[in-house]
């Protein structure tokens with residue numbers, strides 16, 4: 108079924124009886140050419156691009172819960188490509204370009220909104236670092252703009268510029284950054300992949316891998332064995348646990364990250380804004396709620412909920428930026444499990460087990476990566492060679508010393 112204005116009108120006039128489910132619920136087949144473990148944004152995008160771009164057939168996505176229940180439906184919806192390092196910037200810029208045409212391609216309204224993102228700076232040294240990052244972005248074909256105080260005051264009048272402790276000196280803007288409705292991305296990719304014949308199997312946990320002579324022959328699941336020519340794993344926060352079932356130990360820790368939504372307000376924030384003197388980022392949803400977040404909870408966990416100290420820390424960051432909004436009430440908060448890598452950058456690579464491939468280590472930046480991660484993982488699965496924008500995301504870079512340490516934090520996953 109194609110979605111269009113005409114279709115909405117037709118259904119409105121005929122009692123909405125013609126809408127169909129977005130995807131089928133097939134029983135698993137005994138074997139597929141390619142099995143993707145994990146039905147988050149990355150797994151679904153991979154399946155979609157495998158079918159559409161690389162003309163692969165007999166593909167299944169195996170999801171232990173429901174579509175949209177993982178981090179793809181739990182994040183703070185920010186997309187951007189404001190990275191510094193050569194290993195990262197071309198990949199994230201490619202992703203932003205894919206976001207720009209995504210809704211037309213999927214025929215699905217994912218509410219891609221390029222409302223812009225501004226990173227505030229509060230010192231001369233921070234300004235210099237942001238100028239350097241902006242120049243790196245421009246050199247890779249992305250857009251970056253340095254905003255002075257007057258421009259910021261015009262665009263963000265509700266911000267406390269003269270806070271005695273954290274005076275704002277300016278900001279680095281990326282106008283093409285913005286937000287996307289997170290779970291709609293999962294639904295859009297799932298619908299489009301299903302239409303191309305991909306089997307999406309929900310409520311079916313992968314419990315092991317069948318490996319013989321160093322070669323992966325399929326997965327064991329709650330619904331029995333499923334054979335596979337190739338297996339791609341994209342399970343985000345569960346990466347270490349799932350790959351341990353294949354005997355692999357990853358350079359990844361799992362940490363909790365929380366997200367928050369306030370009650371609905373009249374428009375106060377035109378775009379995404381990040382605080383430079385602490386960890387706080389915020390945008391306003393189309394319904395009016397402020398959507399915001401901050402640091403990880405700081406300890407290893409697989410719980411999809413966080414604790415009060417971080418809520419207090421995030422609220423303090425918010426108060427430093429918008430003291431005028433101090434009485435706004437918090438409506439909802441939740442947590443997701445982040446696959447934090449040792450250098451803060453992701454992995455899209457083959458593994459030491461033949462025909463077993465891995466996509467993970469997205470830390471808390473994997474939502475913006477969804478289209479490119481899907482395309483690059485599909486490229487790797489279909490051609491056995493890395494996509495040109497993802498050549499740095501090697502699993503063995505930690506052993507070989509080729510870290511992509513965007514923040515310069517060292518091997519300290521909880522600080523990336």
Ligand SMILES: Cc1cc2nc3c(=O)[nH]c(=O)nc-3n(C[C@H](O)[C@H](O)[C@H](O)COP(=O)(O)OP(=O)(O)OC[C@H]3O[C@@H](n4cnc5c(N)ncnc54)[C@H](O)[C@@H]3O)c2cc1C
Nearest residue numbers: 145147148149171177178179182183185313443473474475
């Ligand atoms: C609070 C929060 C805020 C964030 N904010 C942003 C942001 O603003 N911008 C940004 O770019 N990124 C953000 N992120 C990060 C981003 O959401 C993730 O990096 C990204 O969604 C991970 O990829 P995914 O969508 O495939 O993950 P998921 O949706 O988590 O998909 C993985 C799937 O694998 C399934 N799975 C796990 N184990 C198994 C198994 N054994 N068998 C079968 N299936 C299994 C899970 O059920 C899950 O559905 C945020 C994350 C959180 C939690």
